[in-house]
Amino acid sequence: MVKIVFESVTKVFKRGSNIVEAVKDANLQINSGEFFGILGPSGSGKTTTLRLIAGLEEPTKGKIYFNEELVAADGQVIVPVEKRNVGLVFQTWALYPHMTCFDNIAFPLRVKKLAQSDLDERVNKIAKTLGIDEILYKYPREISGGQQQRVSLARALVKDPSLLLLDEPFSNLDALMRDTARALVREVQQKLGVTTIIVSHDPADMFALVEKAAVIVGGNFKQIGAINDIYERPADSKVASLLGEVNLFEGEISAGRFSSSGLSLQLDTKASGKVILGLRPEDVRVGSTEPDLVHLGKFTVLVGSYQGGAFRITTKKDSSLLVFISDVPYKAGETLDLYAKKGHMKVFDQAGELVGAA
Amino acid sequence: MRYLRNILLQVVILVLVALWLLPIYLMVLDGLKSTSSVLLTPVLSPGGISPSAFLSTVRDLARPILNSLVVTVPVAAVGTYFGALAAFSFYRYTSKISDVLFSIIALATFVPFESVTLPLARLIFSMNLFDSYLGLIFAFLIFYLPTGALLMSIFLVSLPKPVLEAARADGAGDWMVFNKVVLPLMMPGMISTFIFIFIEVWNNFFIPLVLIKSPDMRTATLAAMRYIGGMGVLYNDTFAASFIISLVPLLVFIFTGKYFIRGLLVIGGGTKG
Numbered sequence: 001m002v003k004i005v006f007e008s009v010t011k012v013f014k015r016g017s018n019i020v021e022a023v024k025d026a027n028l029q030i031n032s033g034e035f036f037g038i039l040g041p042s043g044s045g046k047t048t049t050l051r052l053i054a055g056l057e058e059p060t061k062g063k064i065y066f067n068e069e070l071v072a073a074d075g076q077v078i079v080p081v082e083k084r085n086v087g088l089v090f091q092t093w094a095l096y097p098h099m100t101c102f103d104n105i106a107f108p109l110r111v112k113k114l115a116q117s118d119l120d121e122r123v124n125k126i127a128k129t130l131g132i133d134e135i136l137y138k139y140p141r142e143i144s145g146g147q148q149q150r151v152s153l154a155r156a157l158v159k160d161p162s163l164l165l166l167d168e169p170f171s172n173l174d175a176l177m178r179d180t181a182r183a184l185v186r187e188v189q190q191k192l193g194v195t196t197i198i199v200s201h202d203p204a205d206m207f208a209l210v211e212k213a214a215v216i217v218g219g220n221f222k223q224i225g226a227i228n229d230i231y232e233r234p235a236d237s238k239v240a241s242l243l244g245e246v247n248l249f250e251g252e253i254s255a256g257r258f259s260s261s262g263l264s265l266q267l268d269t270k271a272s273g274k275v276i277l278g279l280r281p282e283d284v285r286v287g288s289t290e291p292d293l294v295h296l297g298k299f300t301v302l303v304g305s306y307q308g309g310a311f312r313i314t315t316k317k318d319s320s321l322l323v324f325i326s327d328v329p330y331k332a333g334e335t336l337d338l339y340a341k342k343g344h345m346k347v348f349d350q351a352g353e354l355v356g357a358a
Numbered sequence: 359m360r361y362l363r364n365i366l367l368q369v370v371i372l373v374l375v376a377l378w379l380l381p382i383y384l385m386v387l388d389g390l391k392s393t394s395s396v397l398l399t400p401v402l403s404p405g406g407i408s409p410s411a412f413l414s415t416v417r418d419l420a421r422p423i424l425n426s427l428v429v430t431v432p433v434a435a436v437g438t439y440f441g442a443l444a445a446f447s448f449y450r451y452t453s454k455i456s457d458v459l460f461s462i463i464a465l466a467t468f469v470p471f472e473s474v475t476l477p478l479a480r481l482i483f484s485m486n487l488f489d490s491y492l493g494l495i496f497a498f499l500i501f502y503l504p505t506g507a508l509l510m511s512i513f514l515v516s517l518p519k520p521v522l523e524a525a526r527a528d529g530a531g532d533w534m535v536f537n538k539v540v541l542p543l544m545m546p547g548m549i550s551t552f553i554f555i556f557i558e559v560w561n562n563f564f565i566p567l568v569l570i571k572s573p574d575m576r577t578a579t580l581a582a583m584r585y586i587g588g589m590g591v592l593y594n595d596t597f598a599a600s601f602i603i604s605l606v607p608l609l610v611f612i613f614t615g616k617y618f619i620r621g622l623l624v625i626g627g628g629t630k631g
Contacts, residue, residue, distance in 0.1 A: 056523055081526045088527035094520035098542045107538075108528035159529065 001195045002066050002162040004030040004053060009062035011048055022048040024219040026062070030197060030212075035189055037210035037227065038199045039242060045219040046199045050165055053197060054088055055081035066163075084163070087156030087194075091168040093148045095140040101127075101151045102136040108159040126154045130184065146177045150184070157188065164189070166198040170205060182208045203243045215239045237352040240278050246346075247279045247322050253347075258358075262318030265294055265340075267358040271347050275355070278346035281312070284324035285339045293339035296322070301334045382601070389598030396594040411594040412602070415585075419602055421574065422581035426560060426606070428491055429577065433498040434556040438548050441506020445514045446536050448507075460511070466504040471564050479568050489571045497565050502555045509554065513547030514540070549617035557607045578603040 006028035013020045022045040030036045040046040051057040052064060055077055064072040071079040095104050102123060109119045127133040130150045135143050140151065149169060156164060166185070170178045186209055189196045198205060206213045206227045214224040215235075223235040227243075234240035237248055251260025253272045258265050260277070285293055299315035299322055306312070311326045315336060322338065330336065345358045388396055392408035399405030448460050471478075478497055479488075487493030517540065525535045541548070563579040570576060576584075582599045585592040611618065 054527060056526070081523075082529045082531055084527075085529075086527055088524060090520040090524060092518070092520055094518065094524040096521060096525070096539060096543075107525070107530075111529040111534060155524075155528065 001032040001193060003032040005065040007063040009052065009059045009064060011052060011057060012060040021219050026221050028214060028221065030195065032195055033193045034212060035196045035210045037206040037213035038197065038216060039203060039206050039213055040216035041201055041242065044216045046216050047167055049216065050167055050197065050199045054086050054165055055079065055084050085161050087161035087164045089152050089156050089166045089169045091171060093152040095148055095152060097140055100137050100139055101132065104151055105154045105158050108155065112159065122158055126158045129188065130154050145173055146181065149173060149181060161194060164194050164196040168200055171202065185209065215242060233354065234346065235354055237276055237278060237348045240346060245281050245323060249277045249320055251275065251277060260320065262320040263297060265296060269347055269356050269358040271355045274350045276348040276352065278348060279340055280344065281324045283341040283344040286326065286336050288339055292342040294342055296338040296340055298335050299338050301330045301332050301336060303332055304330050385597045385601035389594055389601050391594050393594055411598040415595050415599040415602060419578065419581055419599060422576045422578045423606065425575060426578040429494045429498065430556055430559045432495055433502055433559050434552045436499060437502040437506035437555045438552045440503055441551060442510040442544065442548060444507040445510035446540055448511060449514050450532060463504045463507050467508050471501065475568055482569055488569060489575055493569055494566060497569055498559050502559060506551055506555060509551045510547060513544050517543055546617045546620040549614055553610060553614055553618050556610060560607050
């Protein structure tokens with residue numbers, strides 16, 4: 001398995017006079033055998049990062065190492081993609097449309113000129129593991145999206161890659177298939193122990209799969225760490241909202257008291273001046289039902305919707321909107337006395353950087 | 359209203375088909391006339407049936423048609439394959455130099471044959487290839503390799519890029535990617551390009567006129583001119599010969615037209631792979 005190191009990697013795209021810095025001075029280390037996630041909104045440079053690792057793009061500046069070997073540096077690919085032994089799963093799966101599923105999976109082995117008996121054995125084995133042994137002699141156009149994805153995964157895994165790269169592999173699947181596919185990928189990754197990198201805009205992929213994640217926004221790696229840590233202590237408000245819904249209130253703190261339009265609450269914080277207060281929907285309570293709550297005030301319900309076993313309630317106080325998750329439904333127009341869990345609120349400064357919890 | 363529009367459409371199609379069929383009608387009709395009746399009857403109306411013109415020209419044309427095939431098939435095949443190779447390398451390795459080279463290729467397809475007659479003839483002479491198959495093939499390739507490259511690059515961009523990248527990630531080098539993935543996926547485009555070059559070369563009159571001297575080496579288009587003499591024109595023979603010569607590209611088109619149209623659809627449709 002392979003360890004990947006980025007040393008101040010910058011990637012610039014030039015299209016005529018249009019210059020885009022897709023990745024800016026990135027420093028990363030992905031350990032051998034790790035399941036690593038790269039999370040970012042579209043256009044943030046996450047796919048470019050993956051392509052740099054794969055060897056499909058060369059870094060404009062900086063160095064990329066596989067273990068101790070320099071694979072790309074300063075505008076040059078030293079070890080090309082075909083020599084890096086990477087398994088690649090594309091968002092569109094990119095199966096060879098003119099080959100049967102068997103031939104698709106066998107392709108990397110044929111390139112290696114493996115003996116036919118060996119090849120048959122390995123294709124059948126991986127197909128059985130991924131539950132696609134029934135459709136091996138069909139063409140990609142004849143099978144479902146979920147099956148195509150598994151064929152694509154099988155093709156990536158059959159050659160025993162030292163690195164598995166997944167580019168938004170689940171976004172073309174329906175919600176039901178998605179979790180099955182995630183479970184499968186996780187199981188296979190753990191069994192094979194292959195270093196795996198997944199790129200996605202969906203935090204659910206990160207929570208479901210990865211040990212460590214990096215959040216990239218506008219070409220900058222904002223935060224790298226365990227996914228739960230990033231969720232609990234996001235580096236800034238942008239990262240906080242990328243990982244999940246968060247209520248953000250712009251206001252001011254003086255002598256520990258936060259005030260904004262409609263909100264006025266005493267916080268246990270040393271921060272002062274103009275701040276942004278972040279509050280996750282699951283950290284809001286209706287009524288003073290448990291210890292360690294801070295009173296937010298009386299909010300009027302605007303709308304209550306149902307999603308995945310819980311109710312998502314949107315409320316309003318003056319001009320402040322607040323969303324929270326509840327086990328029970330509330331009707332529009334109801335007035336609720338809302339509280340927030342102490343220590344779970346995030347205080348960001350004016351620029352959005354985290355300055356503390358409250 | 360809709361009914362009327364349908365009728366109108368049918369009428370337009372009928373007129374176009376009639377226009378297109380007119381030369382074929384003339385070739386068959388007047389080719390079947392005897393040497394005297396072709397002079398005595400109007401071009402558009404029938405004047406008896408006599409197989410003599412067809413029979414005599416078929417015999418005369420056997421060798422020229424063979425000559426044309428010997429030249430046309432390799433030119434179309436090489437032009438298509440190497441055009442595809444060139445297109446692939448331009449697609450894979452983009453740089454300022456390749457951009458300039460590609461522009462030159464695009465320009466080369468617009469050069470009229472007549473404007474380079476002299477240098478071309480001298481080049482073929484100096485290579486000792488005058489009046490030979492090889493010389494003719496070489497001369498045609500000068501003009502139709504760029505055409506092949508240009509057409510194939512249009513088809514190539516319609517291939518889904520991730521599929522080619524997947525092949526590289528699977529360990530395939532450029533050669534393997536080209537032969538195992540690009541070629542099979544571009545078959546409709548390759549066939550379209552092949553047919554296009556085939557018909558262009560088959561119908562070309564000027565280049566063989568310049569580069570061929572001996573009667574045995576004449577291509578089909580040169581042979582058709584033989585019936586036009588200084589003293590007069592053998593009209594029925596000319597019509598019959600023209601018909602026989604145009605049968606070859608017609609047959610090629612009929613048997614592969616399906617792919618030709620599929621290829622054209624790719625060009626028109628843009629990115630659909």
